Amino acid sequence: MSVYTELSLDEIRAFAADHYGLAVTGCEPIASGIENTNYFVRGDDGREFVLTLFEELNAAEAAFLPPLLQHLHRQGVPVAGPLTAKDGRSLLTLRDKPVQLAPRILGGHPSPVSTAHCAAIGEALAKLHLALEEYPLHRDNAHGQEWWEAEANKARKAMNKTDQLLLETILEDFEETVEDYEDLPMGLIHGDLFRDNTLFEGDELRAILDFSEAGEDYWLLDIAITINDFCSAWPSVKLDQDLYHAFLRAYNNLRPLTADEQEALPAFLGMAATRFWLSRLSVAARNAAEGRSGEAVTQKDPNEMKRMVAARMMGE
Ligand SMILES: Nc1ncnc2c1ncn2[C@@H]1O[C@H](COP(=O)(O)OP(=O)(O)O)[C@@H](O)[C@H]1O
Numbered sequence: 001m002s003v004y005t006e007l008s009l010d011e012i013r014a015f016a017a018d019h020y021g022l023a024v025t026g027c028e029p030i031a032s033g034i035e036n037t038n039y040f041v042r043g044d045d046g047r048e049f050v051l052t053l054f055e056e057l058n059a060a061e062a063a064f065l066p067p068l069l070q071h072l073h074r075q076g077v078p079v080a081g082p083l084t085a086k087d088g089r090s091l092l093t094l095r096d097k098p099v100q101l102a103p104r105i106l107g108g109h110p111s112p113v114s115t116a117h118c119a120a121i122g123e124a125l126a127k128l129h130l131a132l133e134e135y136p137l138h139r140d141n142a143h144g145q146e147w148w149e150a151e152a153n154k155a156r157k158a159m160n161k162t163d164q165l166l167l168e169t170i171l172e173d174f175e176e177t178v179e180d181y182e183d184l185p186m187g188l189i190h191g192d193l194f195r196d197n198t199l200f201e202g203d204e205l206r207a208i209l210d211f212s213e214a215g216e217d218y219w220l221l222d223i224a225i226t227i228n229d230f231c232s233a234w235p236s237v238k239l240d241q242d243l244y245h246a247f248l249r250a251y252n253n254l255r256p257l258t259a260d261e262q263e264a265l266p267a268f269l270g271m272a273a274t275r276f277w278l279s280r281l282s283v284a285a286r287n288a289a290e291g292r293s294g295e296a297v298t299q300k301d302p303n304e305m306k307r308m309v310a311a312r313m314m315g316e
């Protein structure tokens with residue numbers, strides 16, 4: 001689990017009382033996050049909340065999130081909008097880090113994924129893209145093309161020849177694709193729509209979580225990121241054709257992919273897997289450098305993504 005900043009019940013209790021007028025009776029660290037420190041928090045009236053301490057974003061960067069979530073909520077996209085504190089702010093500071101309290105949404109990460117889950121997430125992603133079409137606030141994708149090219153330069157030095165070739169091939173394929181199809185639609189994207197950033201009850205999508213990666217980029221990148229995780233035939237990293245088609249049918253129903261997007265999708269699937277191959281390598285290197293290890297830190301496997309990159313390159 002990832003709890004980078006350990007908070008005591010007394011500290012959470014004082015924070016919730018001072019800022020939200022909430023009487024807290026218990027808290028529990030959340031075992032599954034990667035980037036932020038999260039705690040489930042129980043109120044004396046039985047309500048439950050999630051306290052998120054942003055570990056990577058500064059206050060200015062994190063301030064983008066509450067209005068975004070409130071907008072999506074109003075547009076009918078299922079998200080957990082942060083609570084407003086007594087002083088009207090939705091983002092506060094604790095231990096010198098940005099912090100928010102949001103309602104706990106019931107549900108679990110879908111596993112195994114069904115065609116119904118893929119249809120639900122496909123529809124929700126199209127709704128999210130359309131809901132943000134006219135959204136006035138902008139933010140660059142911090143892990144878009146510029147980032148992954150810089151990251152690839154660092155990562156390739158430690159790679160064997162085969163991995164270097166795989167990386168170069170995918171990067172070149174992507175660059176050629178975006179040159180060939182220069183009008184691919186763009187907008188604000190979620191940027192990290194994995195199963196573990198969703199909550200389902202049965203087939204029903206209850207919440208899309210964790211908008212830390214939201215930023216301006218190709219809609220198709222968001223689609224590819226989501227397909228890669230939702231529509232793979234885990235533990236195999238190959239695409240499951242039933243899941244894939246269920247996702248695309250539902251997405252297309254609300255926002256039909258352009259002809260160029262359909263042509264470009266295979267290159268984006270490879271690039272989306274590469275983006276997470278690189279970020280997982282980077283997280284592993286940082287954890288090693290900072291001596292973060294053991295039970296308190298969740299580390300996802302870069303090799304899983306590398307295998308997916310190779311599969312997507314083979315059209316699988
Ligand atoms: N509002 C919420 N309701 C219920 N569970 C939540 C909520 N927010 C976060 N979680 C749980 O916490 C986990 C980690 O949250 P996430 O925002 O993905 O953190 P990180 O960015 O550190 O990975 C999620 O996978 C989910 O299980």
Ligand SMILES: N[C@@H](CCOP(=O)(O)O)C(=O)O
Pocket residue numbers: 032033034035036192194196197210276279280300
């Ligand atoms: N989805 C990323 C990791 C980001 O973790 P999150 O818990 O912040 O969503 C990956 O799979 O590498």
